[in-house]
Amino acid sequence: MPDDRTAARSALVSVAITGSGGSGAVTAGMILLEAVGQAGWYGLMTRSAGPQIRGGESAAMLRFGPEPVDCLDDRFDLLVGLDWRNAARFSDEIPLDAASLILTDPGAGAVPEALLREGPQIRALPWKAAAEAVSQGRLNMVALGTLGASVGLPLAALEAGLKRTLAAKGPETVDPALHCLRRGFDLGWAPFATTSAPVGGVPERWVLSGNDAAGLGALRGGVRFVAAYPITPATEILEWLAPRLEQLGGSLLQAEDELASVNMIIGASFGGVPALTATSGPGLSLMMEGLGLAVASETPIVVVDVMRGGPSTGIPTKPEQGDLDIAVYGLHGDAPHLVLAPLSVRDCAFTTQWAVGLAEHLQTAAIVLSDQSLGQSRAVTAPAPEPTAHLTRLRQTKPGERYLRYALTEYGVSPMTEPGIAGGMYTADGLEHTERGTPSSAAADHLAQLEKRRMKLDDFDYGDAWAEIRGDGDTCLLTWGSTAGAAFEAAERARAAGRPLRVIALRLLAPLRRRALARALEGSRRVLVVEQNQSGQLFHLLNAHRMLPPTAGRFARPGPLPLRPGEILGRILGLD
Amino acid sequence: MPDDRTAARSALVSVAITGSGGSGAVTAGMILLEAVGQAGWYGLMTRSAGPQIRGGESAAMLRFGPEPVDCLDDRFDLLVGLDWRNAARFSDEIPLDAASLILTDPGAGAVPEALLREGPQIRALPWKAAAEAVSQGRLNMVALGTLGASVGLPLAALEAGLKRTLAAKGPETVDPALHCLRRGFDLGWAPFATTSAPVGGVPERWVLSGNDAAGLGALRGGVRFVAAYPITPATEILEWLAPRLEQLGGSLLQAEDELASVNMIIGASFGGVPALTATSGPGLSLMMEGLGLAVASETPIVVVDVMRGGPSTGIPTKPEQGDLDIAVYGLHGDAPHLVLAPLSVRDCAFTTQWAVGLAEHLQTAAIVLSDQSLGQSRAVTAPAPEPTAHLTRLRQTKPGERYLRYALTEYGVSPMTEPGIAGGMYTADGLEHTERGTPSSAAADHLAQLEKRRMKLDDFDYGDAWAEIRGDGDTCLLTWGSTAGAAFEAAERARAAGRPLRVIALRLLAPLRRRALARALEGSRRVLVVEQNQSGQLFHLLNAHRMLPPTAGRFARPGPLPLRPGEILGRILGLD
Amino acid sequence: MATETRTHALKAKEYKSDIAPVWCPGCGHFAVLSALTKALAYLELPKERVALVSGIGCSSRLPAYLDTYGFHGLHGRALAVATGLKAARPELTVVVAGGDGDGFSIGGNHFLHACRRNMDLTYIVMDNEVYGMTKGQASPTTAPEWSRSKLTPHGPGVRRFRPAAIALAAGASFIARGFAGDPSGLTRLIVQAIEHRGFSFLQVLSPCQTFRPEQTEWKQQVHPFDGEPAANDLEAAARIHADDGMALGLIYVEPLPVWQPLAQPSASLAEIEQELSL
């Protein structure tokens, strides 16, 4: 994935739509995102809601334009208020300034003070009247039309987006919505239409959430069995996978709890079928014993942890990168395994697929650390790439006279049979064992098997995908997972301001690549570790392995608010 | 606990007794240990057994004499073989050399080759005949008599030890055993009787295992409720506590699993009663979610983890210090809590009591990392000391108008009410919350509560007990938990050989005491981190916090064999 | 200063806190909250001697809405927290509340063992046959053919969990079913459940407006149980076997041995330490 982006992000527009329960703010955002894709642009949409399950206020926040978008901006150009009940709660999430514009219908009442602090402009629009003029008309669709026009989207793209999004609801819904959309469009003008249509026709665009992408990565990696227990914000991975696994001849089983789900995928994988589960912090905690069993019995499994605010039940609907510690260190005993983190919505596909391949090939457990801000955001992107190496399980289909399941091989990986293969019978065990798998408490067996399990991971050649590295210069941002988007953009801005900057975004967090990282850091005088948690988990992890220069600093800030490029830029500028 | 030991350990004797199932090797060892206490000496006994639940071979390994004993020696002076079936499996655990002596009855058959490698002497004794001469006589008691005489124990001490140990079995057992003991004693002579009786009468001695001591620490700390699920090697803590809790008006509840036990103690503690559970690695894994709840809801609890070989089911009956990582880092989200480790069998009392006090006072979860080598070893010691500060829960018994359970106080600890106190009603929550406890996803509440939970632990004054520090010099051993005994002794030997050496044995592993450790390390040029695991968990933990000089090295070696002083000494000598 | 809450009998609404529920309009859980406050008022229980313990789910949000002590713990573990609390503080009135997912799926093992242990707890499960909080997946009580969750697009395909039958087999000594749409009947059952000495299990049909809107029909489908509550387990089994899942009332109650810790203060710590001494 070469870095072919320009440094100029000025062609991107940021808009937010808010409204109380039932006002259709999120639907309008979804349609807008589809329209962005129809226009051949790129885009990102995140959403936010109050604590209510239904009927609470909600907000859709989008950023889009002719270049790939991997994070929200520091500020918003446009805020569309469908109504203002409780909208004040979004004031932290939707920063406005004097250059921002609020669009609203005067009938929606007064804009909350909290949103007006930095003096944005307000423009009143007769949406209510326009909606009422259409039978079954809805204000959100009128507002969407105006918004679309304001950002320079062609009406055709908006119409196509609307039809795709609302298709399932039938013409009773679609037709009046289209009417409203057009009326709203006619109310619009184009203050933010700096973006231009792609030259040479519309390129292929995907619209998907990070959770969808993780599901795709699982399928591409060969996963054909999933067992899981619902949990926010991971459930959509399962929802996306359930019907599709079936279409591919696999299956998804809703388990009674996470203890069951992790052990179920261990069973399926023992049966020869690549298997995965998805969860979030509380569920991951419950899976730690199972993960240890997968490591000790050398049964490949993948757990996708879509992180949310922690600790404990924490803040289920908000992002935080707080589970790195548990993912890396949370198994009892010495239990080497894999930890990976996707770097963008689209990268959820690549990273999950790679995780499946690595787990299968290295016969171990892999944890993929996605988070709410990737999983539940939707993006318009180019199609997701795949890892170059096709990694699969080393199978033994013709075992010899005396098959040794845990044979001490040169690279530590022992060819694996599976039920059905005659002569390959063995008992997988979480007790320490001999090469054959027989329980043993002998020091020699323990040392040999511990070393085998360490070596097969440490000595493997992971290639280039361990990190995304962009830019150069003697200042370096080191980051991981979802924070990469904001870090990359902060670096672009720094560069644009004449300050060269390097970004290393780690995709592989365990085992860490000592030599590759040292190479990537060569020549950097200042290192700043950027992440979204309280304690600086990556910072400590890298220090633990003495992989950071002693002067490296950290910028660790917990959720629930996203890390924004400007915030990171500020830290960089403050480095001297 | 000042260091008043002499450097001369030569007055200590090491003996082992082996035999197949039913031969009574362990019983003989237990009696010997009691006799050691009766004589006013100190002693340590560990045991080892084959995989069988019953009927397998077993070994008792002892070291004793006029000075405190906190680890086994590198070699054994005496090996008593009651019979030799499968005794070869103990050859790693019972190193013999040319100065060692094997005592056995010729009728027991040939001594296994594996035990003879280093050329120990063998002395044949007519135990069988002597036992057969006594009606209901048993060979192990005859052998014990000979052994006792050989090490210079007074017959009276042996007799008293025998009576105490076998009392419950009644005179049918005790009388013939005494006969045998005396006959064996008469067969003895005193090649190892270099030890001398204490001057000025027999001082007070306790005989207890580390698991007993942990139980005592719990009671001393005020624990009056325990819920737990049996697991090797932690079960004896529960067995010791069950009747005694009841005697003190508390209770122990055998839970259906570890998920239940950790949540049960949270409930009891919420009710105002200090509460604890004990487990080992697999159970600890299952408790991680509950530990996070205790942290987030600020409910004091203590979990004693008696570590065993890992990962997964691992080696249940053998020691390893493999759970430091999970104990420190195994909670999802940012969840600061306490981790402590006892430094000897006797110290299990002190450290557990301190853990209870700290957890109560700081309203958080504490994990105590004992291990099989402490928990299941028995020691003859001086009475166990108590922490100097009496730490208790900050209670609010007269709440004011509007009680704020999670009030942001100066030190981060908020006074706590409990059911029954009028006006103090609140709902404890694992969701992020306001000061009052109401769920909140607002950034300000999250930051404030995260910071409160961090600060109350980081800024507390833990006093001197965070580590045991002995010796001086520019070379320093840094260690933790059960390995401390061997490290201290290695240092004594180095000093005796003219090489000054400092040992810092950490009792408090989270939060680490940065300043105190820096002070303790001042002037040390060479630092070696010593621990019994594969990956060097303490080494990495200290590096994570940049608390080690860049040249610090590590000596990490996994179980199941204990780390021995000579092994550590070898590393020290190899340091230049 | 509020050190004494009870100079007069409290009204039901005085047991409510001032926190607004996050529940959807029309959610059955509102009725459970309200019936519970009425029951507490009827029983004249001092607020500070009541503790409400829950897990995670829409239903499990209940404790914060009461002005009593509360513990909003982990998904599935409410009974364990409550067991520890009751063992440590037997004089408290401990009520446990949660959902069908919380209690019968992830919490199933604690349900079994709490029934067996028969401690003096009251357990209210607000059964809406769905996971409300996570937006509409099948729970153990969901019909096998209910196919509106994307996770189980053909329906869960598994026979429904039968809470009363399991509770009986496991050893609960009080089993009842209430309905959110029958507030006074529900209040009465909660009173009885709290008054019962032993583990009282009360399943409450509590419709989920959002993910199971068809449950508004429950109003038409519920009916009282025929006859008297069973007083032994054989009768209870027969009643439960004949049950269509929509019958309301007390199903079974029997005085059975209640587990409680045997605190017998008989020694001092010093005496215990003495045992260690030679």
Next chain:
Amino acid sequence: MATETRTHALKAKEYKSDIAPVWCPGCGHFAVLSALTKALAYLELPKERVALVSGIGCSSRLPAYLDTYGFHGLHGRALAVATGLKAARPELTVVVAGGDGDGFSIGGNHFLHACRRNMDLTYIVMDNEVYGMTKGQASPTTAPEWSRSKLTPHGPGVRRFRPAAIALAAGASFIARGFAGDPSGLTRLIVQAIEHRGFSFLQVLSPCQTFRPEQTEWKQQVHPFDGEPAANDLEAAARIHADDGMALGLIYVEPLPVWQPLAQPSASLAEIEQELSL
């Protein structure tokens, strides 16, 4: 080269591995191992198509003693491992084995849900009313007054877990009880359990010589069940109610819907990717 194990029908002992059991002399689990090999031989199952899944405990050591595939997993999670294996590889014969602690205490939730799900698994619980491996604590099936564990010096004080009653309430479609002291009866029950399509639950009274030596008396106490196996759950409930816990034989068997994954290959990965495209 051993790529084909089956040119002739195998003898029972050919299903045994060469690993010596760690069990105590006289342990009931030996008889279960032996009956299982006989059943496999009788059914002429190719070794490589059989998988034995277990948890942790003396009983759970069983898989390694068979020359089939095996998984010795975590304490209490055997049914989950087996469920995943069977869902992924429906053509295998999957037998689950473990103890009363493993299955009814820590594993209780999976037991409930495995019964409900009614997958085609055979579950053998070697019940010795004690935790053998951890040296003699009370299990859920231990009598309330058994006071020989130091953990529960007055006895657990809780009514016994009734495995058959729970299995029935939860939805198992095959329930039987065997005895280690009746090897041929046990072999027959294992054969029936494996042949049954659905979840077969077989409780085996399997004495623990070491921690429950009094169980040698079971030989005198067991007796066959009266009458024919129940064919519906009402009859089954009556049989189980009358049961003294010592009756041997098939208690209940009924063909009930079996959960199995609905694999309907109908699209390629490329087609699925196409859906993501605008």
